[in-house]
Structures are given as C-alpha cells and as structure tokens.
Amino acid sequence: MSSIRILFLGDVVGEPGRKAVIAQLPVLKQEKGIDFIIVNGENAAGGRGITPRITIDLLRAGAAVVTTGDHVWDQQEIVEYFPTEPRLLRPINYPEGTPGQGSVVLETAKGKVAVIQVQGRSFMQPPLENPFLAMEAEVERLQGLGVKVIVAEIHAETTSEKIAMGRMLDGKVSLVVGTHTHVQTADDVIFPGGTGYLTDAGMCGPEESILGRSIESVVWRFKSNMPTRFPVAKGVVRICGVIVEVDVEAGTCQHIERLSLLLKDEVDESASANA
Numbered sequence: 001m002s003s004i005r006i007l008f009l010g011d012v013v014g015e016p017g018r019k020a021v022i023a024q025l026p027v028l029k030q031e032k033g034i035d036f037i038i039v040n041g042e043n044a045a046g047g048r049g050i051t052p053r054i055t056i057d058l059l060r061a062g063a064a065v066v067t068t069g070d071h072v073w074d075q076q077e078i079v080e081y082f083p084t085e086p087r088l089l090r091p092i093n094y095p096e097g098t099p100g101q102g103s104v105v106l107e108t109a110k111g112k113v114a115v116i117q118v119q120g121r122s123f124m125q126p127p128l129e130n131p132f133l134a135m136e137a138e139v140e141r142l143q144g145l146g147v148k149v150i151v152a153e154i155h156a157e158t159t160s161e162k163i164a165m166g167r168m169l170d171g172k173v174s175l176v177v178g179t180h181t182h183v184q185t186a187d188d189v190i191f192p193g194g195t196g197y198l199t200d201a202g203m204c205g206p207e208e209s210i211l212g213r214s215i216e217s218v219v220w221r222f223k224s225n226m227p228t229r230f231p232v233a234k235g236v237v238r239i240c241g242v243i244v245e246v247d248v249e250a251g252t253c254q255h256i257e258r259l260s261l262l263l264k265d266e267v268d269e270s271a272s273a274n275a
Helices: 014-031 052-061 078-084 131-144 159-169 215-224 269-274
Strands: 003-009 036-040 065-067 103-108 111-119 149-155 175-179 196-198 203-206 237-247 253-263
Touching: 003 014, 003 111, 003 149, 003 175, 003 253, 014 036, 014 052, 014 203, 014 237, 014 253, 036 149, 052 065, 052 078, 065 111, 103 131, 111 131, 131 149, 131 159, 149 159, 159 175, 175 237, 196 237, 196 253
Parallel strands: 003 036, 036 065, 111 149, 149 175, 175 196
Antiparallel strands: 003 237, 103 111, 203 237, 237 253
C-alpha cells in the first residue's frame, strides 16, 4: 500500500504562533515523515487575518496550502493578493466573483492532493452560502477529476455543524478537520467509510492565553461588558494539529493522531525580560 502523510496545523495566532510554526515546519516534516502540510493562517497577522508576506513565509517554511476563515479580509492588502496565489484559500462558499478560491489540487511525488475549505453558518459572520451544498458539489467535482486524496476543512463555531459535515463526507474524502474555536478536541477518529475526522485542530499560539489573546483583557471584557482591545498573548507557544496517513490509491485514512507540542524553549523575549 502506498500512503501519504499529511500534517494539518490549526489557527496560527499572531507573531508568537507564526514564528513558532515557521521554525517548526521543517523539523516536524523530518521527524514525523510528513509529505504534505496545510496551515490555517487566518489569525497570523496580529491575531486578525493574514498578509501576503506572512503567506509567503509560511509557504517557504514548508506549507503546501494556507487556509483562512472568517477573518480572511481583515488585512486589506490580502484582497489583491488572492488571485496571484492559488495555494492560499478562502472559504469556498463565498458568492461567485469573490477574490481567490476555496479549493486547490496540487501535484506531489505521491500523486494529487486536494484541499477544500468551507465556512460554517451557525453563529458565524458573515453568513455565507450553504456550506453543505457547497462542499458536496466541490467534492463531486474533484472526484470527477479522479482526485483520490481530499482534505476538507470546516471553519465553524459549533461542534454539531462540524460533525454533521464529517458524517456527510464519510467515504468521500480522506480527512475532515475543523478549525476556528482554537481548542483542540479529543475526538480524533476514522469513520466507517474511511474518512479521518477531528472536530477542531486547536491553535498554534501562546499557551498562557485565552484563545491566543491576553488573559487579563479577555477576563476584564467578560466582567465589565466594556469594549477593549485583545492583544496577542506572549510566552511559550503550543502547536496543535493533526497528522493522518492516507492510502493514495483509495483515498482512505489509515491512521490519525492529534499533534499537541509545547515548545518549552520558545519563550518570547519580552516575556522573559519581564519575568
């Protein structure tokens, strides 16, 4: 059986997260025997959105595809960049005519790999087209092209919407992985039809934080109900994601494992200075 090992990393948060991911991608690729890497970078620019420069840095570090999410347009310069870089994805269920694309097929040494991203609608802004219909149609199109290895990402708030997407796509794609909530779930599984599944990959960002943001500012917001800024936290970074091994001929997931790596030596300099 010929197989391909795919690494998917959850939402990269701010400078601490992106520096850690860029430094660790070559290490993870070698140590884990990774053939193909996907990184969600939608929070990589100061915690909101992504820039062309950050996208290029992630691709150069080893990412094959960079995905986004509901913060995709937060950095204005990314709008004109999208048409120039097919490996940068925005949710596929945006209306026709939106810059960029929601899926890509790449040639690898082990065959074609497709990546699709869709955004959920429950408690998500802006509300986009039906994610289930959009994903179903795109998977059928890719299957018609003969693509066997397909990774589907759902950027969504609710676990029910993510699980429903996974169950709908069981036997049709290799992996369904959720992003957006920044907390890694412990439900990694291979469904009966051979599709790997994880509700949320987690985040790549500061360990001592609230979803990558300063603890004090978020707690104060909940206590006071007053608007405030949520600066990206500092300190030790945890990298979270999922690794799957996929049969390249059948497209089925043979093995799935969560990745949760605390980089104890990667302490932010400013945090060390204040210790």
